[in-house]
Amino acid sequence: MKLLTVIGKDRHGVLAELTSLLEEAGVCIKDFAGQTVGSNVVFSIHAEPYEEAFRCLGEAGYRIVSHDHLLVRLENHPGALAELSRRLADSAVDVRGLHFVSRDPEACIVALETPDARRAREILADQLVRDESDD
Template identity: 35%
Template sequence: MKQLSIISDNRTGVVTEITEALAAADVNIESIDAETLGEHVVVVLNVNKYDAALQAVHQLKNMRIITEDAILVKLNDEPGALAKIARRFTDAGIELRSIRFMERNSDYSLVAISTDRTANALALVADVLVPQEMPE
């Protein structure tokens, strides 16, 4: 799964600009996280049409776009499930860049994880990995 991170100066309307550009490109947002960090806004997205989304946000002015791979895992919804996965990465010396809960219900959680070494990380979580379709 590809993840888009968009960094902009902190100003009114940043999220509106991004979401309207994606809507105009017929891109569905599967998850969004927006946070103000000092003078900047960081918006992290997972979308259904990665290439179309990338094209759409590149048209926006004064925004920096960063792309990275995210691994999607399915964990039992119970105390310590995420800690066990985090421990695997720590023991292997793999840095966690981001963790996002994509879906949660009473039985399981779907979690998107970005690391500094995706190929190595995939091998560590093969038992809980959710197979992904190729992005458009």
Template identity: 30%
Template sequence: MPTTTQVVISGQSKPGVLAQVAAVLGEAGVNIKAFSAPEVTGTGKLRLLVADLDGARAALKAAKIKFKEETALLLSLKNKPGALMDVAELLTQNRINIKCGYCTPSREGKRAIVVLTVSNTNKALALLQDQSLDEF
């Protein structure tokens, strides 16, 4: 089970923030594979998975857009009711907090690609590797 690096941009929730980031990355030829932009009042966090992390870093730095990076779990779950519940319950039972999560169906639609940031990535990886993701 792989992990991935997310780009995290913190800032004021206001019109144009996502448009600016998308423009900077698009002009640099960096494809956004997934993103999370939850509804917030005040300051929020935009999380992005990109096809070219080095390209994104360079483009955002050149545009003077401050960002951080965080490790996230990248899970491929069965696209069926209860799959996410099983993962969430396993993490809960082991006192691992899910700090952020979002998903998208895979190309063929049989699996769901789930991105999770958790309070203890290494422990979560060990737990989930002990389980077969085919169970989920």
């Protein structure tokens, strides 16, 4: 799964502008988080089609960084995230980012960013969720 980190100046209406640009480009927002950092806003967006989101936001002057994430299924019980973290740490795989994408009573899906995706895929093969962008 590809996520976009979008950085822009914090100002009145920036969220409306950004989401309107995506709407006008026919982009569907699958997951969205944002925060203010100093005088900037930083948005993390999972959007489809990814290429169109990247193009339209870049043309509008936003700085964009693309990140590949693995989708990992965790059983919904206390300690599941700790177990995942230990599996990666025990194999010397660093985690750069992680966030929950979905949750139901039995399981949740997390998006995991690592500089060693190949190794993480091997370690977590039994928990990976296939995503249409993996093709």
